[in-house]
Amino acid sequence: MAANPSQETNLPSQTALMWDVIVIGGGVVGCAITRRFALAGAKTLLLERGGDILSGASKANSAILHTGFDAPPDSLELACMQAGYREYLDINERLNLPVLKTGALVVAWNDAQLAQLDGILTKAHNNGVNDARMIGQTALLSREPNLSRDALAAVEVPGEYVIDPWSAPLAYLTQAVGAGAQYRFDTEVLSGEFDGSFWQLSAAGQTFAGRFVINCTGTNGDNIEQICRKPAFEIRPRKGQFLVYDKTAAGLINSIILPVPTPTTKGVVLTRTAFGNLLLGPTAEEQEDRWNAPVERDILQGLIEKGVSMLPDLPQHEITATYAGLRPATQFKDYQISAEAGKNWVGVNGIRSTGLTAALGIAAHVEHLLMETFPGITRFGPAKTPTWPRMPMLAEAEPRAYQQGDGSEIICHCERVTRREIEQAMSGVVPAESLGGLRRRTRVMMGRCNGFYCSARVAELSSKGKISPPLAEDRDQ
């Protein structure tokens, strides 16, 4: 990519290149924050290291929209989750984002867990989740007839839902771009200088100048904090591995099946996905590596055993995918969100295991924090009247493009993705520029055959877009 010569000069006086807010990191949190500031009228730029948004924790989670019933009381996490939850349900229809109103059941599988249910219920009520209630074994098994008979009782939390974890952040960024925000992929921030009024961030051989910087770099959060200050926390990546079962398995459960949590983890969950699959996971494994989250056969086999103990019919269903995500955890339980007065910097870190839910709430909190910490200098342009981009609907329960007849053939047979959907994903407001980006925007190659039927067609189609690295080269070269 040839750099614009004017961008190579470091002069902040070039107002055309001056941003009000630069967000580092395009996870779900960075996308929500970019949206928030763009709509508030700030000239906002998002810089992302990967070839697409969601290159970190946000690409691999359980996709549950949590009520906060089991969050630490009076925590910032709880407040952001509940605000995020409300805002998501307020805007999702306008953005054409799905919500699967499954509810959840926290199931006790032995007497020790049974004894904990009362405490869980009380905590839920204290957290304002007032519709949570206890259900006994008979009611539990009649609602979930495929659960093992070892299930003793449950706390029902009707408000726990499932969403599309990829379309939601994409919608946030798309809406932000509609309000004038910009983004750069393959742009890793390496260093920065603050001159008292402006930040100069160096990334991908360029300098980006902005008045405020918001660090949303997930598992890289403590390193990037160093640009501004000594971080008050340390990132301790915690891996979670998952198995995805084929669509035939989704009917095995109605609600999200949650375990009774231990102090360190929410434990292994069974949930339907928005895409009509059944998800089993995650694990919770501390590791050093901040970037790579490989799956491990032994651990997956352990997960399967765990899954079968809850759902004995599971082995009748095909496994379609395995994946792992890294939670940006710290030594602390709560989020690590703070502003550095005098340095125009906000760190949004340690968004451990609830960030998909909380993102919109975190964004509102950060805007507030910025206004409070830097009164006087936080004046932006006039607030924007939001446009409401409608995202392609990928949820199994909603009408998909192939069902509405979009005039093109199905390319990915397992996930029933049409040619037009693929073409549109490469030409939208935030087009896919990597295979991962294309998969998350369309579900292409995500099904049971792992691309046996469609990957060559996808490679062919993607050669017409800007997909990098390319899936293949011309054979005759």
Place this chain on the structure above:
Amino acid sequence: MSGFDCDVAIIGAGPSGIAAATALSKAGVRDIVVYEREAEIGGIPRHIHHPTFGLLVFKRPISGTKFIKALLKRCSNVRFETNTTVTALRAGGVLDIAAPDGNRRIRARHIILATGARETPRHPRLISGLRPIGVTTTGALQQFLYGARLRPFRRAVIVGTELVSFTALCTLRKAGIKPVAMIEENRRITAYRPLVLFARLMGVPIYTNTRITGISGREVLNQITVESPGSGTRHVDCDGLIFSGNFVGENTIARTSHLQHNQSTQIPQTDQNWLSSDPAISVIGNALHPADMGDQCYQEGLIAGTFVADLLVEKVSPTGAIMIVNHDATIKMTTPNIVRQQGDGDVRLNISLHVTRPYTGPISVTCGEQILYLKTRRCMPARRITLKNIKLTASQFETMSDLRISLGKPH
């Protein structure tokens, strides 16, 4: 109930679907339509350029593409609709269809499922590692090279040593991709042993008794890790990794339909005349027995199609008592997996099966205390073994509900 849109709707235009259409047409059935979701007719052979077809049907080896051309010459008065996906199968002969020119629901007097088989890819095999670009299957590789004329990588490792794994080797060679190694979990290769020589002549090592334990590369594959009891852990540099063989039926629409399935294999219940639990639906080809040779699927499709033609003119009756064919876990699947009595007579049939590991010894078919078949056989995985001339009497149908096939002497 009337108002059929066609006499027979066939789903899938691979060798078995083409065969059924050919037989039906020859038998005088007029209104036959074949739905094919790909842009081209032919199923798997359409992107196989090696002479691994034709021996049974044409008595000479020909390539998959030529095989299909030759088969289509024998097939007339059949309507093929490509780019057309059957998205749901319903009772009463109803199909939901998605096509670029619009979606519709049609009703056929009889439906034949000929949806074929695919390979087991990376994820269901629970392979450890990252998820870079470059991890694929033989079928996908062949489509890259021959369909799209694209080269997905330069140096590839093949996982598996079935016949299809060696066709992957040829495919790589032809395309100028370096085959780095072949990897086999078992002590010996799955295909015929002389193929070891073939790989050796090409300079490609076969690591037997070896498991793949890691996949590296953040965006693009750059290395795999393998482990064997003899040589410990090794790293192999490659940018392509091909999971070959270990076939599974592509039974998606059957699985979500009203059809009954075999409890252990999840393959649709299908009787000796290829009728499913719904007698207005047949299941044929490699959807049923992943994976026999294309020629075998073609021959089966001809017989199954002829049976459907007879059924439509009520020469045969689809109703009768049913027995389930149960089997040991070392048997991958049997065809048929149910037996249906015709009227109130006896039934004579052949049963084919595949094993999951090499076995030489007695195979028995029993019905309660009675031994219906007992012979010593030599069985290799990924090859069809046929147990011939098994007889079930009317009184067995009255008193018993299942058969059992065991590797070993009957108890």
